[in-house]
Amino acid sequence: MTITRRDLALGTAAICLAAPALAQTAEPIRFGWLAAMTGPSSAPAVGFDRGVRFAAEAINAAGGVRGRRLEVLTRDTQGDPTKAVNATQEMISQLRVHAIWGPTNSGESLATTAIMARANMPNIHPCVVDSLIDARRYPNAFRIAPSNTQWDDAVRNYCLQRVNARKVAIIGDTTGYGVSAVNACVASFQREGAEVAYKANIDATQPDMTPDMLRARTAGAEAIVIWSVSTGMIARMLNTRASMGWDVPFVGHPALSSGEIGTLVERPANWEKVYAIGYRSCAYNDAGQLPERMAGLVSRMRGKVNLADTLLWWVSCGVDAVELVAKAVEATNSTAKEAIIAHWNTLAPYRGYYGDFTFTATEHNGYPVADIVMVRANTARDGAFNLAPGYT
Amino acid sequence: MIASILASGLAVGAVYALIGITYNTMFATSRVMSFTAGQLGMLGGVLGSMFILKLGLPLVVGLVLTLVVCALIGVLTEIVAVRPVLKSLDQHLYVLTTLAVALLIQQFTAIQWGTEPQPFPRLLEAGSGLLDEKYWLPVVTCAVTIIGLEYLYRRTLVGHAFIAIAEDNFAARALGLPERNLRIASYALAGVIGGLAGFSGGQLLLAFFANGPLLNFYGFIPVALGGLGNNRGAVIGGVALGLFQQAANFYAGGIFASVAVFSLFIIVLLAAPQGLFGATASRRV
Numbered sequence: 001m002t003i004t005r006r007d008l009a010l011g012t013a014a015i016c017l018a019a020p021a022l023a024q025t026a027e028p029i030r031f032g033w034l035a036a037m038t039g040p041s042s043a044p045a046v047g048f049d050r051g052v053r054f055a056a057e058a059i060n061a062a063g064g065v066r067g068r069r070l071e072v073l074t075r076d077t078q079g080d081p082t083k084a085v086n087a088t089q090e091m092i093s094q095l096r097v098h099a100i101w102g103p104t105n106s107g108e109s110l111a112t113t114a115i116m117a118r119a120n121m122p123n124i125h126p127c128v129v130d131s132l133i134d135a136r137r138y139p140n141a142f143r144i145a146p147s148n149t150q151w152d153d154a155v156r157n158y159c160l161q162r163v164n165a166r167k168v169a170i171i172g173d174t175t176g177y178g179v180s181a182v183n184a185c186v187a188s189f190q191r192e193g194a195e196v197a198y199k200a201n202i203d204a205t206q207p208d209m210t211p212d213m214l215r216a217r218t219a220g221a222e223a224i225v226i227w228s229v230s231t232g233m234i235a236r237m238l239n240t241r242a243s244m245g246w247d248v249p250f251v252g253h254p255a256l257s258s259g260e261i262g263t264l265v266e267r268p269a270n271w272e273k274v275y276a277i278g279y280r281s282c283a284y285n286d287a288g289q290l291p292e293r294m295a296g297l298v299s300r301m302r303g304k305v306n307l308a309d310t311l312l313w314w315v316s317c318g319v320d321a322v323e324l325v326a327k328a329v330e331a332t333n334s335t336a337k338e339a340i341i342a343h344w345n346t347l348a349p350y351r352g353y354y355g356d357f358t359f360t361a362t363e364h365n366g367y368p369v370a371d372i373v374m375v376r377a378n379t380a381r382d383g384a385f386n387l388a389p390g391y392t
Numbered sequence: 393m394i395a396s397i398l399a400s401g402l403a404v405g406a407v408y409a410l411i412g413i414t415y416n417t418m419f420a421t422s423r424v425m426s427f428t429a430g431q432l433g434m435l436g437g438v439l440g441s442m443f444i445l446k447l448g449l450p451l452v453v454g455l456v457l458t459l460v461v462c463a464l465i466g467v468l469t470e471i472v473a474v475r476p477v478l479k480s481l482d483q484h485l486y487v488l489t490t491l492a493v494a495l496l497i498q499q500f501t502a503i504q505w506g507t508e509p510q511p512f513p514r515l516l517e518a519g520s521g522l523l524d525e526k527y528w529l530p531v532v533t534c535a536v537t538i539i540g541l542e543y544l545y546r547r548t549l550v551g552h553a554f555i556a557i558a559e560d561n562f563a564a565r566a567l568g569l570p571e572r573n574l575r576i577a578s579y580a581l582a583g584v585i586g587g588l589a590g591f592s593g594g595q596l597l598l599a600f601f602a603n604g605p606l607l608n609f610y611g612f613i614p615v616a617l618g619g620l621g622n623n624r625g626a627v628i629g630g631v632a633l634g635l636f637q638q639a640a641n642f643y644a645g646g647i648f649a650s651v652a653v654f655s656l657f658i659i660v661l662l663a664a665p666q667g668l669f670g671a672t673a674s675r676r677v
Contacts, residue, residue, distance in 0.1 A: 232509030
């Protein structure tokens with residue numbers, strides 16, 4: 001057989017035309033992951049990362065998404081907004097990712113949200129600051145964890161409806177977060193007709209918490225609501241409560257259930273009657289069982305993912321983030337930004353592990369408030385907690 | 393309430409006083425306000441917790457090791473941050489160099505130890521309630537330290553040499569005193585005192601990397617109140633500060649307590665710029 005110049009030209013042209021299509025089918029789905037893997041606020045990202053890796057490996061082991069591998073491109077932001085901004089710009093303009101998961105703390109997210117919005121980059125994050133989600137200003141941004149307001153609602157409802165406390169003390173630290181959270185919480189309790197008997201912002205390094213605890217007791221507080229991430233401050237308050245012989249319940253921020261508190265309280269009993277924000281999907285019922293769907297995930301992760309030193313909601317939320325992107329590509333057969341965002345806007349609800357998310361074109365706070373529950377702070381086991389009294 | 397103010401106020405005040413003495417000890421032989429004083433206090437708590445709780449060493453061994461490491465940090469501060477800038481004291485470069493070393497210590501501790509407060513061990517298992525050891529241990533330590541320093545300065549040759557250097561550096565050198573060695577020794581001594589502050593107050597302050605800046609600020613106030621270089625003034629200033637701070641915590645609340653403390657500090661300095669117990673410096677013209 002002889003090959004003429006015409007055959008050669010036609011063959012070359014055919015290869016040139018087919019090449020982009022071949023490359024397209026082989027192109028991986030680039031999943032950008034902005035993670036504060038090191039630095040003082042790295043614990044959540046380390047947990048999220050375990051879920052991300054597990055989910056990505058599972059998807060790729062099953063053949064990928066429509067034959068495309070899912071490639072996780074991680075940048076360590078170290079909890080620093082400046083580094084988060086640089087990493088975001090790198091992901092948008094150089095790595096050309098198809099969607100971004102993170103950042104995982106609100107300070108970084110406040111710095112990166114507008115940048116991602118300008119690039120119309122599909123973005124999902126777990127940050128709690130309310131203003132980070134605005135479907136009109138940031139139509140590309142979706143939250144798959146509760147907002148501050150949702151946390152506040154859950155704590156207030158628990159105090160009023162299950163603890164039956166009509167007079168509460170609301171205490172935070174003196175950080176910007178502590179002050180704003182306390183003010184918002186006071187306003188919401190007062191809107192519900194409850195009495196805020198005592199309100200305070202305490203310097204987290206204050207060595208003696210007796211003054212504030214005495215004032216709260218004198219004011220007649222029937223529950224103490226805590227908005228602080230300072231484990232030292234919380235532990236001192238719990239020790240003071242014990243030394244006062246007072247058994248008022250503590251309700252509030254997830255930091256109440258931090259493992260560090262267990263090492264800082266003078267006696268294990270000091271950590272009783274402490275109820276932290278948790279999630280129904282990651283809480284054991286009276287029989288010591290997780291919800292069925294989560295139990296299945298934990299079973300699959302056994303031996304592959306360490307849950308002993310992290311929180312189950314961080315890991316499962318990381319799994320959900322990866323699967324949200326993968327399923328959007330699978331459903332639309334596209335990695336176009338507009339296609340992914342449009343798909344997420346139709347999820348009502350999406351059945352995740354951490355929660356059933358509902359998104360519409362006008363509502364990007366996807367986490368169901370009914371799934372935010374209080375858990376017994378001192379019952380951590382494999383990253384999950386027992387439900388607080390009052391739930392079934 | 394009064395008992396609670398007294399117990400916690402005296403305890404915290406004693407820790408502040410010890411940090412104030414740490415400032416003074418370094419200042420005496422170098423004329424430098426070293427802002428590593430608070431970090432030495434922080435290290436006293438962190439190292440004590442590490443040696444006794446994490447490594448399981450006996451109390452005495454843990455205490456000795458803590459003080460040795462703090463003394464070495466003191467010496468390192470002298471070599472790295474103080475000695476190079478002694479010739480230009482009037483430019484106050486030591487503020488930058490000692491702050492830089494303080495930041496280094498704090499960041500290194502944060503990375504190696506962690507950023508969450510960690511428990512400090514019960515040392516003697518003595519007392520409960522307001523007579524708990526965590527309240528009286530810093531007070532006893534402060535008293536023993538001040539008695540020891542008085543003995544050192546008044547009854548020993550080395551102490552006399554320290555005072556000679558502090559009084560007139562040039563004259564002391566002209567008399568043949570080993571000024572550099574004495575300065576190094578005073579920084580090691582300051583390290584020990586700072587370490588003692590953190591160790592004795594560890595049960596109150598916990599083993600926490602962020603205690604450094606706190607102790608730097610609140611330890612500086614007794615120095616300013618009591619007069620620079622005056623240890624007895626620092627003790628009185630520290631105890632007064634602790635009691636006032638706790639009283640303000642009870643009567644005014646957390647945020648306003650800090651405002652009250654610093655307001656009083658400014659008022660006292662306006663009334664007596666040399667400190668309550670400091671002498672006005674005279675200058676020959």
